[in-house]
Amino acid sequence: MPAIEARGLRKRYGDTTAVDGLDLTVETGEIFGILGRNGAGKSTTVEIIAGLRRPDAGEVTVLGLDPWKDRARLRQVLGVQLQETAVHAALQVRELVRLHRSFHRDGADPDELIERVGLTASAKKRFEHLSGGQQQRLSIALALVGKPRAVILDELTTGLDPEARRQMWATVEELRDEGTTIVLVSHNMDEVRRLCDHVAILDRGRVVAVDKPAGLIEAAGTDQDDAGESEAFEAAFFALTGSKLEGEEPR
Structure with missing residues (x-):
């Protein structure tokens, strides 16, 4: 299934x-x-x-x-991390993770999860004092706290x-x-x-299309020999939708 x-x-x-x-x-x-x-x-x-x-x-x-x-x-x-996180702004990172852990029968160790998303140094910070990137890391921790x-x-x-992005990719x-x-x-x-x-x-x-990334490039007729993999994927997206993603912010 x-x-x-x-x-x-x-x-x-x-x-x-x-x-x-x-x-x-x-x-x-x-x-x-x-x-x-x-x-x-x-x-x-x-x-x-x-x-x-x-x-x-x-x-x-x-x-x-x-x-x-x-x-x-x-x-x-099912864990869910959306673009906007609605939490109590006065609570600390550790308090929020522990609170959300209490909603689940089983779940991750809060301190281990905080470390996994790179927030150990900010564990006692209130949500309202976190940077945008730190709030994003916290929202990911809250999505994972129930071991979904x-x-x-x-x-x-x-x-x-860029460094935090690579770390998050490795976590995924x-x-x-x-x-x-x-x-x-x-x-x-x-x-x-x-x-x-x-x-x-x-x-x-x-x-409009579902495939492996390499399959999308091939189906769009993009010649990867004449372009890097990233450029070939961008060309495939344009061929399938008639539009580009560059310069757009997430909805």
């Missing part, structure tokens, strides 16, 4: 169609990338998968559970410096090696190309 399966998802906001008949299959134990420009439907799609938003049509199962009907059970097995079988990471490395690869299924939502082509086993490219609320 796939870890995540979505069929015919649709979601409209007034006159705007955010998700338009979307199908996805994420296999157990893989890193699955969702790549698209602003407004492609990435965030709405993962919010539906996480049970945070109800689709107008379509069906989703996550680890055999319905995200809307089985939300309480899903929270025990699957995790959604939405714009994983936004706000991180370790999670995959430990058997965790990861959905990685990104507008960073290098991140997706390096980490993902398969990538779905979204455009106007639809999946």
Whole structure:
């Protein structure tokens, strides 16, 4: 059974169609990338998968559970890191991680997890005093504190410096090696190309292609011999969507 399966998802906001008949299959134990420009439907799609938003049509199962009907059970097995983290601003990093650990029957050791995301030196800092990059690391720790079988990471490395970004990539690869299924939502082509086993490219609320990064390059007819791997992947994205990601901020 796939870890995540979505069929015919649709979601409209007034006159705007955010998700338009979307199908996805994420296999157990893989890193699955969702790549698209602003407004492609990435965030709405993962919010539906996480049970945070109800689709107008379509069906989703996550680890055999319905995200809307089985939300309480899903929270025990699915970790979610979204672009905006809503926490008590006056609590310290260690306090927040321990608090979220208490919501789960099983989970990670808070101090070990804080160290894993590089926040040991900031463990006694209040959330309101953290930098943007530190807040991002904390949101990742909170997504992982329940030792989830699957995790959604939405714009994983936004706000991180290059060294912290590489460290976070290594953490994601370790999670995959430990058997965790990861959905990685990104507008960073290098991140997706390096980490993902398969990538779905979204455009106007639809999946326009799903394959391994190398397969997307080949299917688009991009000649990698004449360009580096990153440039070839960018060319493949442009060939499939008619647009570029460069210079855009995450939605």
